[in-house]
Amino acid sequence: MKGTHLGEFEELVLLTIGILNDDAFGLAIKEELTKQTGRTPMISAVHKVLVRLEDKGFVKSHMGGATKERGGRQKRLYILTSDGKTAINRSRELRNKMWGSVPQVVWEGGKG
């Protein structure tokens, strides 16, 4: 196991999967990410992260839901595992803790 560290883009993708809940597949994730963050990631980048997240055990996937505009191809739908949920939570906690540790003066001193 590669450890539980989360990259920034990985974290965003995990959150997007959470947002989309039951309908998280490659293209939908890409579009939601664009809507939420204004970024336009390559579709391959999205899939790359999905594969890695699945390897790390943060998401799991199953096939389902063929539609016409997809040329009859099935979607691979991703959902968060409990490990995944723990990982984003821990990530948020880590951030919050660190936010709390930054002295007030940094924000108000205006020296930098």
Added chain:
Amino acid sequence: MLRLFRWFCREELSEAVEGDLLALYEQKRLRMPKFSADIWYFGTVLSFLQAFAIKRRKSSSKTSLNPFHMFTNNLKSALRLMRKNGSYSAINVLGLATGLSAVILMSLFIVDELSYDRFHKKGQQIIRLSYRLETPNATRRVAKLPFPIKQQLLANYSQVMQVARFYYWSGDSPIIEYGDQKNTEEGVYFADSEVFELFNFKFLKGNPATAFSDPRSIILTEKVAKKYFGDEDPMGQVIRYKNEDDLVVTGLIEDVPRNSHITFDILVPIELQRQRWLGWGTSTYDLEKDWNWAAAWTYVQVAPETNLEELVSALQAIANEHLNTPEQSGFYIEAQPLFDIHLNSDKSAEPGANGSMVQLYTFGAIAVLILLIACINFVNLAAAQANKRIKEVGLRKVLGARRHELLIQLLIESLMLVLISSITAVALAYVSLPYFNTFMNKSLAITATHIPYLLALTALVFTIAALSGLRPSIAAIRAGAIQGLSDKFNASKSNQRFNKSLVIGQFVVCNLLIIGILVIHNQLNFLQNKDLGFDKEGMLLLRHGRYLSLSEYDAFEVKLGQMSKVKNINRGYVAGTSSFTNTFKVVGDENEDTYSLGIKWVGKGFTDMFNLEVVAGINFKENGNADGTEVLINAAAAKALGWTPEESLGRRLSFKPGGARQPEEQLVIGVLADANFESLYDPVLPSIFKRPNNHVGGQVSIKLANTRDLAATIGEIEREWKEVKPDFPFEYSFLDQQIEAQYIKEERLASAINYFALLAIFIACMGLFALASFAAQQRTKEMGVRKVLGASVSSLFVLVCKNFLWLMVIAFVVSAPLAYYLFGLWLQDFAYRVNIGMEVFVIAAGGSFLVAILAVGSQSLKVANSDPVDTLRYE
């Protein structure tokens, strides 16, 4: 596009990604033209070319194998196989190795021939000028031009950057003396100092620019310097030339490379010859002003991007002004690139024996053919092997071997054979190179420069052999395991047909070579035994006879006349050597036609000496004729002039002897029978025989009464020579040997073809042998059944042989017309040639049949003799 994607993408990913891609593509199509959407699509697919998406070859579903872990095993089984099939493997390796070594030798030869003169750095820019003389009855191309052309070229032609000349006369053989050493040197060439500018003859000592500034200078090659000076420094030493002039050594150069079309041991300035003939100022003959004597090989460095054709047509002005005269026109100046001289020259008076493209092609063709035969062998043997190994392959399959693993195994086996063969081939070539050099008169060596080339050759053979060896193996692998194990599998019909046609191909080549040997052998025999029309036996030529003064010769003649072992002695033209030609006109002919006829200045008793018959008219009188204007002509000359021998008597011919101002008239008093004095390549040269009234200079020839006790006879003659001419060494040669030397090129070609043809036949036989034994094996059971049913041994023998003999018949039918055509072409070069008779074909056919029966017969006999109890037993 999707196929590309699917090809590289992992299966579990592709479905979903494809869906995304298609959906995205549809979105894009709504917003942009198809073309842009396609581009985007393509780019996106490529963006998936990342580690996460690409198929994992050894994915968890299959056992991951180390591709090399079977390697040693494969090697081991290949070695075991070789040991088990000892004779097959030996035949295979031997065939390929001998074939390959022959190819190596031949290609060394070809590479060497092609390398001639390439070491001259300015070679691309150098041309050699020569002339062509067109007369009504002949066209002559001569490689030399008169000396004064050099000034003309330099003065009048801007394209000419530099001119350098060589001059050499083989009869000159000057005597070189230093200290107590005194020898005749053969390789003394005259040269301009410009030769060192044009050509890259490497100076070890001395300055090329100033070496020839004094006419009394001499440049030695290392070889000669070592001979005269040993380890001493030759520079500045004085060498005596022709017993007259003292020359100072002003340069030491490396020996001329073997691949130079012009080869010399010693160089002296042309100015030396000029001054000697000018008597160092006391005489008037100046070779630099003599336009009548074409003596110098003239090399020109032309300016870059000169158009040769334009230059040649411009040069014609020189020919028109100085060479063409009212009496003799038809001279044309020709030019040829330096690099063409060795292989593409058809001129007379070349500085050395040239190679020929024909020979090169012959060798190349033989090399390719031998390689072909060797490779065919390989294929056929592999086919025989593969059929035997069906069972092994089947069992391996049952045990789980995959197709590509079997392929690798078989590939390793054939590569090992090729590798062993290649190593053996190089070793063989290395060992046989000295012999090859001897009979090709070359000094080839396998050096470091050849290594990449040898590697390339080996790689080529590797590929050919491996691929050809694989063909049958693949068939074996394709067959199902059950099929292989069930004993039902046999080489398919098409496979057998393929192998048979290969055998036919081999024997077509063999037949060609056998016929080639016979034709060349016949032709050479014919040339050597052909009655030349004159007596050449026991004829001794003295090398320095030319230097005898009149009185010295008379004294020598009297002395030798007293010796019982000497039958005759003569001075003047010697039959069987080349001679001069001149232009003649018939006196009283209104058309003023000119004829190019040979002219031979003969001495007293010439006709007796060489046993020539006068067919019409009379011979010369014993002591010459009063005014010396009477001549004999030969029958060929009479014919060329349009007369019968009788008609020609009393006619008058006129010509201008070299140096004379007025034409001289000659009266024909007799006609000699034709004798072929020159090469048998050419028909008899129409010739005039002139007998000067007072004396004739030139060669001295001695006819011995018999050739018994040769050493003693020659010893006696030498004693007399020492008395008469002590300052010239006594050196001699035999006429018949000298004539035979003309055909050395054919002899070499013949011996080379002999060896290589034998080799080819040998290799082909080995292949046939292997094939026969394979066929015999396949039919063991059949033979057993036939025997049980009452077939006799002889009928079985015939049955097995028959198949192969059919192949021989087809091969012969194919090769006979081909051979007839090819060797007919070769014979066309000779004026006198044998016919390709029936006997040649009969012998060739008989030979190849015999060989085939020997190769096939033993196997057939073995099968025919085998005990049916053994062959039919089944357990």
